[in-house]
Amino acid sequence: MTTADEARTLLATVDSAARATRDARPTRALPLLVLGLVVLGALPFYVLGDPVDGVYEAPLLFWALGGSVTAQGGIWTGIYWFVALPAAYVFIAWWCRRAGRRAGVAVRVAPLAVAGIGLLILLVAILTQSAVPIIGDLAVRGLTPLLPIAAGLVVWAIAERSRGLAVVSVVYTAAAISACLYDWANVLPYAVLDGRWEYSLLPNLLLCAGVLLGSAAVYAVLERRGARA
């Protein structure tokens, strides 16, 4: 017959064994940090200005991801997302795999990369097949590349069965959808942009980058505290 003390001892074993694995697995802060930096890196491309020569003659593929709206970035906006996002996912997958092998605790990060890159390709396919009405107003601000990141985070949270990642993915998805549909500059005090309309899309990007970088910071602190305990 199992006594209450035996049952408590077994539950304590479950807790300590689970904690040891959580502390040893590759940090979840790094993927969030890298994706946050990719969003931050897009800031210069979203400074609005006069149309750049040749932007409308550029291949549809490149301006579909934002170039048509952000004239200052031109086709480089699309090129940036098309290079930076897959590169970030490849780096994240490589780093997590290497860290997992070294620690002896592997995590499922491939779904994040596969969903992120897959949905980026799907997005390009939709935008370049003159099917823009399907996603309607979402494409107006040229910030649609924020959406595959959201989808990747949702898939990652499901694959990892993590409530923390689920919260991050829901908050980021809300931020990304709102960034595509609304000008967050409207809610800022006038003094912040001081009438400089060319920077009016930057608060949208900063909101999404802030969610990712803030989540990375929270994970880094929690994981460090867990490792010390």
Added chain:
Amino acid sequence: MTQIENHPTTGLDEVVHQRARLGVLAMLAEADKVEFGFIQQTLELTAGNLSRHLATLEKADLVRLEKGYDGRRPRTWVRITAEGRAALKQEVAALRELVARLSDL
């Protein structure tokens, strides 16, 4: 339903209701897969002892073993199955209920 059928110990699984095997499942539930050496070190078991526990869990379809190489070094990775995850959940729930009931006495 009789009191015995209602008792939380009836929810305890013979295969899982054991410190080392419960520890293994708890570790595996937190990751995609965990390396043999890391489990051995964390649960402070000998290699032979852990191998026997893993064989029992594998026979019950609660874990899957993957043998491979890291360079020249052979490494064994262990992964929890859906059945293993369910067994762990059930065992932890039964243990919690047992503690709650016995603490009330």
